[in-house]
Amino acid sequence: MAVDVNSNKYTFIFAAVMVIIVATLLALASESLKPMQNENVANEKRQNILSSIGISVPASEAKEAYEKYLVEAVVLDANGAVKQTELNAFDIDVLKDYKAGLSNIYKANSGDVDAMKAELLKFGTDGVNYPMFVLNKDGQDVYVVPVVGTGLWGPIWGYVTVAGDGKTVVGAVFDHKSETPGLGAEIGQASFQKPFEGKTIFDENGSFTGIKVMKGGAKGDEHGVDAISGGTITSNGVSEMLLRTLKIYEPYFLGLHSAAEPEMVELPVDSLGMSMDSLNVEVGDSLELSVN
Amino acid sequence: MSEVAVAEVVKEPLFSKKNRALISNPLDDDNPITVQVLGICSALAITVQVKQALVMTLSVMFVTAAGNVIVSAMRNYIPNRIRIIVQLVIVAALVILVDQVLKAFVYDISKALSVFVGLIITNCIIMGRLEAFALANKPWPAFLDGIGNGLGYGVILITVSVFRELLGSGKLWGFPVFGHKVGALLSDGTLATEASGLYALGYVDNGLMILPPMALITVGALIWIQRSRNTKLIEG
Numbered sequence: 001m002a003v004d005v006n007s008n009k010y011t012f013i014f015a016a017v018m019v020i021i022v023a024t025l026l027a028l029a030s031e032s033l034k035p036m037q038n039e040n041v042a043n044e045k046r047q048n049i050l051s052s053i054g055i056s057v058p059a060s061e062a063k064e065a066y067e068k069y070l071v072e073a074v075v076l077d078a079n080g081a082v083k084q085t086e087l088n089a090f091d092i093d094v095l096k097d098y099k100a101g102l103s104n105i106y107k108a109n110s111g112d113v114d115a116m117k118a119e120l121l122k123f124g125t126d127g128v129n130y131p132m133f134v135l136n137k138d139g140q141d142v143y144v145v146p147v148v149g150t151g152l153w154g155p156i157w158g159y160v161t162v163a164g165d166g167k168t169v170v171g172a173v174f175d176h177k178s179e180t181p182g183l184g185a186e187i188g189q190a191s192f193q194k195p196f197e198g199k200t201i202f203d204e205n206g207s208f209t210g211i212k213v214m215k216g217g218a219k220g221d222e223h224g225v226d227a228i229s230g231g232t233i234t235s236n237g238v239s240e241m242l243l244r245t246l247k248i249y250e251p252y253f254l255g256l257h258s259a260a261e262p263e264m265v266e267l268p269v270d271s272l273g274m275s276m277d278s279l280n281v282e283v284g285d286s287l288e289l290s291v292n
Numbered sequence: 293m294s295e296v297a298v299a300e301v302v303k304e305p306l307f308s309k310k311n312r313a314l315i316s317n318p319l320d321d322d323n324p325i326t327v328q329v330l331g332i333c334s335a336l337a338i339t340v341q342v343k344q345a346l347v348m349t350l351s352v353m354f355v356t357a358a359g360n361v362i363v364s365a366m367r368n369y370i371p372n373r374i375r376i377i378v379q380l381v382i383v384a385a386l387v388i389l390v391d392q393v394l395k396a397f398v399y400d401i402s403k404a405l406s407v408f409v410g411l412i413i414t415n416c417i418i419m420g421r422l423e424a425f426a427l428a429n430k431p432w433p434a435f436l437d438g439i440g441n442g443l444g445y446g447v448i449l450i451t452v453s454v455f456r457e458l459l460g461s462g463k464l465w466g467f468p469v470f471g472h473k474v475g476a477l478l479s480d481g482t483l484a485t486e487a488s489g490l491y492a493l494g495y496v497d498n499g500l501m502i503l504p505p506m507a508l509i510t511v512g513a514l515i516w517i518q519r520s521r522n523t524k525l526i527e528g
Contacts, residue, residue: 011371018378022385029389033396040399059399178407181340182461182502230499 045090049144052159052173053137069135076130080251089131095155097128098148130248140164143256145249149241152233153178156187156241160211162201162249166256169211172196174238184234195225201246206257208250210243306432314436318444320522325448326515327525330416335449336507338408342465345453346446347401351394351409353442355386356418357435362386363426364434370427379422380413387412417441452510460501462491470495 003010043059046066050057057065073089074082109116133144141164148157158174172193179185186192196211200222203209209223213235218224227235246253304311324330331352338344362382363370370378391409394402402409412418421441426434457463462470471489478484486492500506519525 005369005371006373011374014369014371015374015377018381022381026385026388029392033392036396037392037399040395044399181338181344230502 042090048159048173048175049133049135052144052161052171053135053142054171055137069137071134071136071141073131073133076132076249076252078128078130078248080130080249080253082252083129085129087129089133092129092131094131094146095148095157099155101128132249132252135161137161137170142170143249143253145245147241147245149237149244151176151179151187151237152184152231153180156234156237158187158238158241160196160242160246162253164256166253167200167202169196169199169201176234179234180231182230183228184231186228186231187234187238192225192228199223199225201253202257206254208247210246211239212243213239311433311436314433315440315443318437318440319447320444320518321524323444323448323518324417324420324441325445325511326518328417328420330420331445332508332511334408334411334415335445335452335511336504337411338405339449339453339456339507339510340460340502341457341463342450342453344405344408345449347405348408348412349442349446349449351390351405352412352415352417352445353439354390355383355412355415356421356442357438358386359383359418359422360426360434360438361431363422364429364431367427367429375427376419376423379419383418383422384413417445448511448514451514452507455510456501456507459498460506462495462497473497 005014040059043062046062047057047059050062050065050069053069055065055069075085075087075089075092077083105116105119109119131146133146134141135144136142143162143164143166145160145162146157147160148155150156154177156174156176156179158172160172161170162168163170174187174193176185176188179187195218199211201208201210203223212218212221212224213227214221214224215227215232215235217226227239318324322328325332325335334348334352338348359379359382363379366378387410390412391402394405394409421437425437429437454464457465458469462468462473468489471491472478472484472487473491474484474487
């Protein structure tokens, strides 16, 4: 049967049938691949969390390894206090919360740039959940903090791990959606992330400093790392992200400082004696010394 | 309906001289990037690293080949007035499929390519081949034409990315070939405290190579070299 392929009727029917077929096909593909894609995303999250404490595992073993190292996953509120909640910390989408928070600020202060800037500075104080993962690294608890921020072309995010003393950074990983390859995208590279190890987020007086990404080089600054040349806006984004997010966790980490101190003061008598022996001092002398 | 005249075609071997030319022509005489000057945008965007260029090449090759075959198979049934939209829907569907499959099976590669997989839809080479070749030819030659153009695109992409990655970051396939800079990550997981190899002699990476304008200049240089070698391409 001959059909006129250029008639209006045929054109309409062709278009409709084609669109329905294509839509069905894509919907089927998307639905059937969804579980695998979600699992990939979850495994990547686990890999990132693990790699921020210096453990790299292939994606296929990420789930098992994550469960092995995980001590607990907690949710903090905006004041840095542990929240009693039914929420699973792992399922909290910090990026989504961040975006929602940003758009709320923009909406609430549209037209008023100064007010918007002021709001942005004290960002994320209301009702947002701040997850934290406590992992076991070499027998010690370390604290993995998810961070999110804004790069040049899109969101950037990562995990910063703080040691049990609440000050020292054990490791950091970063990732991005669409930073420029070779420039801003270098934040995803080990050469950018490695220098974070051993930096501290508090100065010796115990006041919060965070970690800055410094243009022109950190030159041994213990609260700073080198920025990426050519990736200034991304570097600044990382800096802002770290300061803002770690600030929220500050009270929690301060709590760790004071929790750590009594242990140092109240040394068991045995170990005191031992250290006295090893130092070759009279017990009486050292007691006087400690009184002074 | 206008009766489509089907000429009795002499059975042609699968890789006849004509069919082989469909693959080899786009590599040189009819290269989609350097001769037809199509697909330049993606050539500028994703040629910073060789790895990305390769995966992009494979994705584009799949889409051109599959798109060509599908459009060619449907060529007698596509209403002429909406043929561009039909082609676009087919290409878009294929690209979304590629993206979904990459996300499900090779997640890390799909992440590395990010938005550029989606942007294959806008690659002029694909629509160009559908319009110029697939609509007028049978599926097998159309398939070869798709593969050939994908290859022709890929050859330029990979050549450009080799220069850009080598001169821009001193690496090839992520492997440092010129030695280490201060602060580079070494294989034992520590950071290099002093430069080695060429960097120790005072060599510095050319930051301009990483930026898109340098990709355009590199493509320009390739076109220049190609035309000085292949005088057929010089017009008038």
